[in-house]
Amino acid sequence: MLTFTVRRLLAIIPLMLGVILITMLLPRLIPGDVVTIMLGSESVVSPQRADEMRRLLGLDRSIPQQYWDYLTGLVRGDMGRSLRTGQPVGPLIVDRFMLSFYISMLAIVLGTVGGVTLGVIAARYRRTRADLFFRIFNLIGLSVPRFWVATLLLLAATFYLAGTFPTVGAARADASFLERMRYAFLPGLTLAIPVAAVLARITQTAMAEVLAQDYVRVAHAKGLARRVVFVKHALRNALIPVVTEVGLQTGFIFGGIVEVEVVFSYPGVGQLALNAISQRDYPVLQGVLLVITVLFALINLIVDLSYAWLDPRIRYE
Amino acid sequence: MPRFVKTPMFAAIALALVMAIGSAAAQKTLRIGIDVDPINLDPAQMSHMEAHRFVALIYPTLLKYDAQLRLVPHLATSFEILDDRTYEFTLRDDVMFHHGRLMVADDVKFSIERILDPEVPSPEAFELEPIEEVVVVDDHTVRIITKEPFAPILHGLTFGLGIHAPESVEEFGDLRFFGSGTGPFRLVEYIPDSIVILERFDDYFGPAPLLDRVEYHIIPDAPARTTALRAGDIDVARYDDAKAVAPLRRDANLTVDYVGAPRILHYHLNHRRAPFDDARVRLAMSCAIDREAIAQLVFLGDALPSGPIPPSMTDWALPTDEMPCYTRDLDRARELLAEAGYPDGFASTMVGTTRFPVDIEVGQVMKEQLAEVGIEMEIEQVEWGDLLDLWITRFDFDTLLITSFTGRDPDANFGRRFESTSTRNAVGYDNPEVDDLIARSRTTIDFDTRWEIFRDLQLIITEESAKIFVVEYPYYEVYRDEVVNWVTHPMGMHYHLDQVDLQR
Numbered sequence A: 001m002l003t004f005t006v007r008r009l010l011a012i013i014p015l016m017l018g019v020i021l022i023t024m025l026l027p028r029l030i031p032g033d034v035v036t037i038m039l040g041s042e043s044v045v046s047p048q049r050a051d052e053m054r055r056l057l058g059l060d061r062s063i064p065q066q067y068w069d070y071l072t073g074l075v076r077g078d079m080g081r082s083l084r085t086g087q088p089v090g091p092l093i094v095d096r097f098m099l100s101f102y103i104s105m106l107a108i109v110l111g112t113v114g115g116v117t118l119g120v121i122a123a124r125y126r127r128t129r130a131d132l133f134f135r136i137f138n139l140i141g142l143s144v145p146r147f148w149v150a151t152l153l154l155l156a157a158t159f160y161l162a163g164t165f166p167t168v169g170a171a172r173a174d175a176s177f178l179e180r181m182r183y184a185f186l187p188g189l190t191l192a193i194p195v196a197a198v199l200a201r202i203t204q205t206a207m208a209e210v211l212a213q214d215y216v217r218v219a220h221a222k223g224l225a226r227r228v229v230f231v232k233h234a235l236r237n238a239l240i241p242v243v244t245e246v247g248l249q250t251g252f253i254f255g256g257i258v259e260v261e262v263v264f265s266y267p268g269v270g271q272l273a274l275n276a277i278s279q280r281d282y283p284v285l286q287g288v289l290l291v292i293t294v295l296f297a298l299i300n301l302i303v304d305l306s307y308a309w310l311d312p313r314i315r316y317e
Numbered sequence B: 001m002p003r004f005v006k007t008p009m010f011a012a013i014a015l016a017l018v019m020a021i022g023s024a025a026a027q028k029t030l031r032i033g034i035d036v037d038p039i040n041l042d043p044a045q046m047s048h049m050e051a052h053r054f055v056a057l058i059y060p061t062l063l064k065y066d067a068q069l070r071l072v073p074h075l076a077t078s079f080e081i082l083d084d085r086t087y088e089f090t091l092r093d094d095v096m097f098h099h100g101r102l103m104v105a106d107d108v109k110f111s112i113e114r115i116l117d118p119e120v121p122s123p124e125a126f127e128l129e130p131i132e133e134v135v136v137v138d139d140h141t142v143r144i145i146t147k148e149p150f151a152p153i154l155h156g157l158t159f160g161l162g163i164h165a166p167e168s169v170e171e172f173g174d175l176r177f178f179g180s181g182t183g184p185f186r187l188v189e190y191i192p193d194s195i196v197i198l199e200r201f202d203d204y205f206g207p208a209p210l211l212d213r214v215e216y217h218i219i220p221d222a223p224a225r226t227t228a229l230r231a232g233d234i235d236v237a238r239y240d241d242a243k244a245v246a247p248l249r250r251d252a253n254l255t256v257d258y259v260g261a262p263r264i265l266h267y268h269l270n271h272r273r274a275p276f277d278d279a280r281v282r283l284a285m286s287c288a289i290d291r292e293a294i295a296q297l298v299f300l301g302d303a304l305p306s307g308p309i310p311p312s313m314t315d316w317a318l319p320t321d322e323m324p325c326y327t328r329d330l331d332r333a334r335e336l337l338a339e340a341g342y343p344d345g346f347a348s349t350m351v352g353t354t355r356f357p358v359d360i361e362v363g364q365v366m367k368e369q370l371a372e373v374g375i376e377m378e379i380e381q382v383e384w385g386d387l388l389d390l391w392i393t394r395f396d397f398d399t400l401l402i403t404s405f406t407g408r409d410p411d412a413n414f415g416r417r418f419e420s421t422s423t424r425n426a427v428g429y430d431n432p433e434v435d436d437l438i439a440r441s442r443t444t445i446d447f448d449t450r451w452e453i454f455r456d457l458q459l460i461i462t463e464e465s466a467k468i469f470v471v472e473y474p475y476y477e478v479y480r481d482e483v484v485n486w487v488t489h490p491m492g493m494h495y496h497l498d499q500v501d502l503q504r
Helices: A002-029 A034-039 A047-056 A063-075 A089-124 A130-143 A146-159 A177-211 A214-221 A226-263 A269-279 A282-310 B003-023 B049-058 B105-116 B153-159 B166-172 B222-231 B242-250 B279-288 B291-299 B330-339 B357-371 B384-393 B411-418 B432-443 B447-463 B495-499
Strands: B029-034 B063-065 B071-073 B076-083 B086-091 B131-138 B141-146 B185-191 B195-200 B213-218 B236-239 B254-269 B347-353 B376-382 B399-405 B468-480
Touching (some): A002 A063, A002 A282, A089 A177, A089 A226, A089 A269, A146 B222, A214 A226, A269 A282, B029 B222, B049 B195, B071 B076, B086 B105, B105 B141, B222 B242, B242 B254, B384 B399, B411 B447
Antiparallel strands (some): B076 B086, B195 B213, B236 B468, B254 B468
């Protein structure tokens, strides 16, 4: 188990090197750079002066040199500075990531609890009339675009829950945990809905499969209460595909964060990345993508490790 | 509803109410929703309108623009033109910096020299580059001497020069996030992509501000801004889209205010490429466009047709009915096209940016209008940085749509855009007569003579259709009823915030 974990952690390093290279090259292929955008549409600046500004920002160095400097910086724990605001990238990303973390955490918790509960209920009432409602929820949850759900929730919060959940911005750095959750709730809920829909469906299928197995019949025959059979015997075995999916959905949540953060004017990492792209702020963009990649790799590792906990037959050597 | 749902729900609602009441303290806080992040609040690092607006509020300038876009005194009580290169400003003697020191002429000199310092480097430097020397005569008198007679310098000094304290620069290195100015509100905190917080400055030289605190919430999404405004999460919101504002006009709690902004839609035709090298083709296109219809369809009647100088620049703009083809004339357009050898029209592309969706809407209407004389345009939407690259760096476009703020001196409308030697002459216009007029407009200090030069320039540029000027954009600020004394300034400046009050 330990060797497996260490091996997987080490495998992240070449992944990072590749990601850094790609995130270094791709943004530089987009036409225009930070100086062009900084000068905007109204400044009158000679090309020499613009080049001088590029030099001050270190953009005149060759790409291999910039790559090397970035790597050596990383080793020292320095992710560079934002070309646009001069802020150090590391602390900037940490601040913004914490804000997005509240949203994703809420989305995962709400989505998983909601989805699994619904899935279990749906498995229980399979092929009854109640199943229809489940199917409808599923269909809507999967097909409705997130920005639309976000806008609806925003309107609902404004007109029916005035003041309960803020519609703009994020909690300040010194706010209490409750206050942070209050700001993160609506964006989190928006992202939780499709997650719940996916997980509910997977849970239902997995549950149906497990429920048809002999040992479940034995459990019923022993005279155990239905709830005990469902939750204790069937659900745990049905969870493996669900956990895999939770891991994958975490990735989709990162993708969705950009949308909901824009709608809720929530200054998290999604907005940071979006603005970094439009401002051609390479170090910030590289930093965000790198952190997301590492997180994603770690989440997948955790998912793999949790299989062993869920199913004692699985062993990592 | 079962009790186990009810109790926590009521508890949550009660808690939320307590929190809401707790936060609405006795302080008078005005919350303004804006669409764009200022990015950098350093007076030497402004690169777009939003930054200018904040700097104008926190770091007042020697002069400022009134609602008719005329220059009026601000930190300077008056100025005198000693000779055609020397401007002598008399400063107020009661201007206090936010950190508690009186402002003196040395601070003006410092601010100018910092912006001109090549090591800073400032995107605004070009506004002040004609300055040769700043002479401090005494604490309250400063002389600004230009290298050559340069009339637009007054506007450069107004738009590009927020007076800031040397102590701040020493303390913070740069003023991106914090600094000391002399405005009615001092900067407390700027959190990028989130909020700018200002607090009342008690020693402000003007009338004592009525508000305790002003919060600018950065809300890029227009529907989100609208929701926040209606919910009362913000008190004022700004917009540039007539259609986003239309439903707000029916809301009894809101006032929709708008003015014509000195921001016009420039339709660039690249003279380096056929058929736009032919003035007849360009004029035909101008004739084929129905500016009134665009104003009605896209701006619901709130926009005005504009020449090279927007109508809101009341001092300088010529009425559009004196310019050729400002009334749609399809026959003339067809005639001109036939003369130029394109009786059946031609096909080309029109580039616009997704950053300004309203521009694209105008483009769609123009596409239909041009199709009536056989000109088939294909619209290409690109991202902002991409557009800047095509438009400013590489001149790689057939036709291109872009709105820009052209306020300030009319030199910004001509010199930069049409002088053959300017790096910003995106269309590649080359006319020695115009070059000569532009040169004279800069060295002529007398207003009336300058006015005549700009009248001639407006006529020549529209006659040659060097570029097609479409409409002047409206600028909207929508506020809740509790807001008193609100003034909507054509450039979106908030000079008047010291007078604004809240009556809750």
